[in-house]
Amino acid sequence: MIGRQVTRQVKGKQMQDFLKLAGFTTSKYYKGGFERKMSRREAALILGVPQTSSKSRIREAYKRIMLLNHPDRGGSPYLAAKINEAKDYLENEK
Template identity: 45%
Template structure:
């Protein structure tokens, strides 16, 4: 009898310390927070058309975007301008200055890809 009373006291003290979320988890009940759900719906709606990230293989459009070359700059692109844009982006994103090595690699890949395009071939 003493063991049963002691077990009852221990169980009731542990139960009193449980939060409602802990009780739900112990009973395999999934709680849905309406605020989180609304936030998730908001982000899904905001980013449903944005696919983000990089292509598996870089194309010219992505290379232009990475180097910040747009519209009329594309028509007037020279090797010197490409070099200047590459330098500007590398200064902003160099790994030695806190930038991402992955982004620096993408910047270098963009420059290499554009140098090999028809615009600079003689």
């Protein structure tokens, strides 16, 4: 009840600042774009695996993500390309 009153009284930018000060985050997702050149860190973030993952774990994560983002099933071709690039990068570095 009190939380509702606070959110009604505090608007827009003030609310975002309040949440940052209070330690709340509005999203658990990575906020940022893609780098020009794929890095190991970025590839691991895309697939949702640790940077030191085995090839089998990388493949499992790849399959799971591609089932959800495949262009033939309404996913973005750009995101599918980034997912493929991330898998190739991590597998070829091992």
